Amino acid sequence: MPGTIVSYSLQSKKIIWYFLFGWTVLNIIQGYTLELHADEAYYWLYSRFLDWGYFDHPPMVALFIRFGDSIMHNELGLRILTITVSTLSFYILWLILKKYNASAKLFVIVIACMFMCHMYGFTTTPDAPLFFFAVVFYYFYQKYIEQDTWLLAFVLGLVVACLLYSKYHAVLLISFTIISNIKLLKRPSFWLIVMLAGILFIPHILWQVHHNFPSLNYHLSERSAEKYHPEFTYLYPLGQILMAGPIIGWYLFYKGFSTKITDAFIRCLMVNCIGTPIFFLISSFRGEVQPQWTYISFAPLILLIVINFAQKPNLPKWFLPVAYINIAIILCVRFALIAGIPIGRLQSQFGFKQWAYAVMQRAGDNYVVFNEGFQNPSKYDYYNNTLKGFSYDSRYYRGTQFDIWPIEDSIQNKRVLYVLQYKLKGITTDSIKVPAGTWYTGWVNDVRTYQKVTVDNGNYKMSLPSGQKHTFGLVIKNPYPFAINFSNTGTIHHVYLDACFFDEKGDAKIQTADTTFNHIALKPQQSTYYKFTIVTPKQKGPYDLVFSIRTDPFNGSKNSRIVKFTAN
Numbered sequence: 001m002p003g004t005i006v007s008y009s010l011q012s013k014k015i016i017w018y019f020l021f022g023w024t025v026l027n028i029i030q031g032y033t034l035e036l037h038a039d040e041a042y043y044w045l046y047s048r049f050l051d052w053g054y055f056d057h058p059p060m061v062a063l064f065i066r067f068g069d070s071i072m073h074n075e076l077g078l079r080i081l082t083i084t085v086s087t088l089s090f091y092i093l094w095l096i097l098k099k100y101n102a103s104a105k106l107f108v109i110v111i112a113c114m115f116m117c118h119m120y121g122f123t124t125t126p127d128a129p130l131f132f133f134a135v136v137f138y139y140f141y142q143k144y145i146e147q148d149t150w151l152l153a154f155v156l157g158l159v160v161a162c163l164l165y166s167k168y169h170a171v172l173l174i175s176f177t178i179i180s181n182i183k184l185l186k187r188p189s190f191w192l193i194v195m196l197a198g199i200l201f202i203p204h205i206l207w208q209v210h211h212n213f214p215s216l217n218y219h220l221s222e223r224s225a226e227k228y229h230p231e232f233t234y235l236y237p238l239g240q241i242l243m244a245g246p247i248i249g250w251y252l253f254y255k256g257f258s259t260k261i262t263d264a265f266i267r268c269l270m271v272n273c274i275g276t277p278i279f280f281l282i283s284s285f286r287g288e289v290q291p292q293w294t295y296i297s298f299a300p301l302i303l304l305i306v307i308n309f310a311q312k313p314n315l316p317k318w319f320l321p322v323a324y325i326n327i328a329i330i331l332c333v334r335f336a337l338i339a340g341i342p343i344g345r346l347q348s349q350f351g352f353k354q355w356a357y358a359v360m361q362r363a364g365d366n367y368v369v370f371n372e373g374f375q376n377p378s379k380y381d382y383y384n385n386t387l388k389g390f391s392y393d394s395r396y397y398r399g400t401q402f403d404i405w406p407i408e409d410s411i412q413n414k415r416v417l418y419v420l421q422y423k424l425k426g427i428t429t430d431s432i433k434v435p436a437g438t439w440y441t442g443w444v445n446d447v448r449t450y451q452k453v454t455v456d457n458g459n460y461k462m463s464l465p466s467g468q469k470h471t472f473g474l475v476i477k478n479p480y481p482f483a484i485n486f487s488n489t490g491t492i493h494h495v496y497l498d499a500c501f502f503d504e505k506g507d508a509k510i511q512t513a514d515t516t517f518n519h520i521a522l523k524p525q526q527s528t529y530y531k532f533t534i535v536t537p538k539q540k541g542p543y544d545l546v547f548s549i550r551t552d553p554f555n556g557s558k559n560s561r562i563v564k565f566t567a568n
Helices: 002-033 038-048 060-069 075-100 104-113 115-119 127-146 150-166 170-180 182-186 188-210 214-222 230-244 249-257 264-283 291-311 319-338 344-349 352-363 375-383 407-411 515-519
Strands: 367-370 389-391 416-420 430-434 437-444 454-456 461-464 469-477 495-502 508-512 527-535 541-551 563-567
Touching: 002 075, 002 104, 002 319, 038 060, 038 075, 038 375, 060 075, 060 127, 060 150, 075 104, 075 127, 075 291, 104 249, 104 291, 104 319, 115 230, 115 291, 115 319, 127 150, 127 170, 127 264, 127 291, 150 170, 150 188, 170 182, 170 264, 170 291, 182 188, 188 214, 230 249, 230 264, 230 291, 249 264, 249 291, 264 291, 352 367, 352 375, 352 416, 352 430, 352 437, 367 375, 367 407, 375 389, 389 407, 495 515, 495 527, 515 527
Parallel strands: 367 389, 367 416, 461 563
Antiparallel strands: 416 437, 430 437, 454 469, 469 527, 495 508, 495 541, 541 563
């Protein structure tokens, strides 16, 4: 019997180590050959401007990228730490499972079946550090349940801080863990975890305060859909099943959710594994839920599935053949991407390196302004290893980190190349045609923009009679380190203040302030009060009201928070 146990242990180790080696090699090849996702390029810019926070996320992903990019500036360098911690995460999960007499073979099969694990085994987004620190959390929390020591509490405090610095979704893991074990509140050491994590997270909170809570405003308000779309809800579970395994995901969820709860740790896994997807299911009533948002719940899901297999070792006869087919499908997709064959939505990760070089040839050492979102400016900057690509975040788009970085400061009064996906009369004079698409370009001299200027009416929800005059009292602030003015005297590009009422279709009814606006001049950090009289929309209904400062030839930036306006 002892000899059998030793033989089994050695066999399990071989399976685990062979798998981890193969997993790492495949991710290295994939990470080297596949162009960056737009989000990865955007987060690379994070790493060029290290800070305690960013518009969309906390800063951990920036540190991950900065580490690898300092070694080598290519796709693999950007992704190398993600690849490393992906492998380490699965090894730690295996260590957690040892207590439950788990099967190494089934552990490997479960991970290999999950499409989510494959895609985020090399793709560097905030989900990568979040998943890793979630796994580390479960490892130490398993020990902490059994050993109430100050040392373990101290370690967990550090890990929780790392979770919070990875992605705000960490709050779900923390909350569901406490819900699963309320007795934790009676432990004095538990409050060390709370205090240590809270103290370490203070710099990020201060960053949010200093920047007027951009992340909270975006995630809790501006990201919400205007009205409910049923497809957001019914497509959400389908997406989760696909991420868990194209043809076997449904069964893996069943196995995970039907695991018998025999201790406090399994209860913690179950509450997190069920609670997180339910939270995002509810969120689908507010707006679209991206499939990877639940990645943090895949760590407990993997553990529960393998524990269930140990509890009920009799597998259905069809399981292994179907699992192998599932794995083969995923590997075919991955090998196709390695071979340079675009598939589905991943087509956006092909051809943009060539596009970035083509734009650089046209722009030379000049700044380049894009008006199509943060994605392509970020790719332009990454592939040319520059900080001269700038996203003009128009009033028709959302805010981004480009509204905070000092890049806009640098383009003032400069000659820039304006790159658009459509022709603009009097501006675009040439085009760039590459496999990724066609873009139109033109030169803009003596640029003036006011993307960072804030316009605040002090009210973010209001209702007024339709078709009537109303005067808004606006506070206009200059956040730049230099003086600005809105005069049109002697300037090439005139500036205007617009009130934009966006209806449910996204169409805008625009009203422009009179020329008294052009008399405003502000010193650095100075604010002024300005009265703007408008006529409310004649058509009754809900609108998004945005105050926008527009300078030719740009569309106008989003200078205020969205005001939920109702004309009645």
